[in-house]
Amino acid sequence: MAKLIALQMTSTPDVQQNLDFVEQQLAKLVITEATLVVLPECFACFGGGDKALLAIAESFADGPIQGRLMQMAKKYAVWLVAGSMPLICDIPDKFTASCLLINDTGQIISEYQKIHLFDVQVADNTKTYCESRYTKAGNTLVSADTPFGRLGLAVCYDVRFPGLFQAMAEPKALDVIALPAAFTQKTGEAHWQALLKSRAIENQCYLVAADQTGIHANQRQTHGHSCIISPWGETLAEIPQSVGMIHAQLEPTILDRIRRDMPVYAHNKFRSYLV
Numbered sequence: 001m002a003k004l005i006a007l008q009m010t011s012t013p014d015v016q017q018n019l020d021f022v023e024q025q026l027a028k029l030v031i032t033e034a035t036l037v038v039l040p041e042c043f044a045c046f047g048g049g050d051k052a053l054l055a056i057a058e059s060f061a062d063g064p065i066q067g068r069l070m071q072m073a074k075k076y077a078v079w080l081v082a083g084s085m086p087l088i089c090d091i092p093d094k095f096t097a098s099c100l101l102i103n104d105t106g107q108i109i110s111e112y113q114k115i116h117l118f119d120v121q122v123a124d125n126t127k128t129y130c131e132s133r134y135t136k137a138g139n140t141l142v143s144a145d146t147p148f149g150r151l152g153l154a155v156c157y158d159v160r161f162p163g164l165f166q167a168m169a170e171p172k173a174l175d176v177i178a179l180p181a182a183f184t185q186k187t188g189e190a191h192w193q194a195l196l197k198s199r200a201i202e203n204q205c206y207l208v209a210a211d212q213t214g215i216h217a218n219q220r221q222t223h224g225h226s227c228i229i230s231p232w233g234e235t236l237a238e239i240p241q242s243v244g245m246i247h248a249q250l251e252p253t254i255l256d257r258i259r260r261d262m263p264v265y266a267h268n269k270f271r272s273y274l275v
Ligand SMILES: O=C(O)CNC(=O)[C@H](CS)NC(=O)CCC(=O)C(=O)O
Pocket: 041, 042, 046, 047, 049, 117, 118, 129, 130, 131, 156, 157, 160, 182, 183, 184, 187, 188
């Protein structure tokens, strides 16, 4: 047995304050089994604009934010999916939106760099989102074998591209998808739940979506509604607009039963090696 947790927060541009909030939440946990905690996109700094993100960008596995995350993972004995945070890359004025997987002894196991960047017009007060102006897109799929089974990493806008998850599921199906997000209120109310449920149902896996919520320093409004979806598409836990944690149990027997009864992975005629 293992536990899945999503932490919903309203991050500010103040890194210290955000990390203290994460720690305050982790300190509440009573750990009795392998526990995965997913943090939202930009958990460490949000709403201060791209200059603020560039200013706190760190080299991989080096720097105060990653240091604190590694320390917290070890202290509270949890696996962390550290949303996304800016890491320094080879383009001077850009960073990668990196999602780190840290194990319960505080080691960084994997880094996924957000592949699909949000260059989109939205009918909200921000209107034009152009993430690629300051972010370098990744180009590599990342999944890892963990106590939660095969865990796939994706960030926010990535959830709209089902091919990403199908590609990650080769040669072995995913058991859990972790999806840190900072979904806009506008697009979230229209699509969030349907997208999450679709990815969980078609991949027959758990999905843990940790979102930002509320109104941020730049007046941008995020959707909240972090949730944990079962491989059958049920919402096991959800938190509407407040901040805090939600929990659900990962049950391997349910995964096995759903895949045995409806073997879509084996039935799929569009698996990459078949085409
Ligand atoms: O750039 C930052 O400050 C932090 N990054 C984000 O907030 C990113 C890019 S703007 N947000 C999304 O991808 C929202 C996707 C979304 O809302 C959808 O797919 O509908």
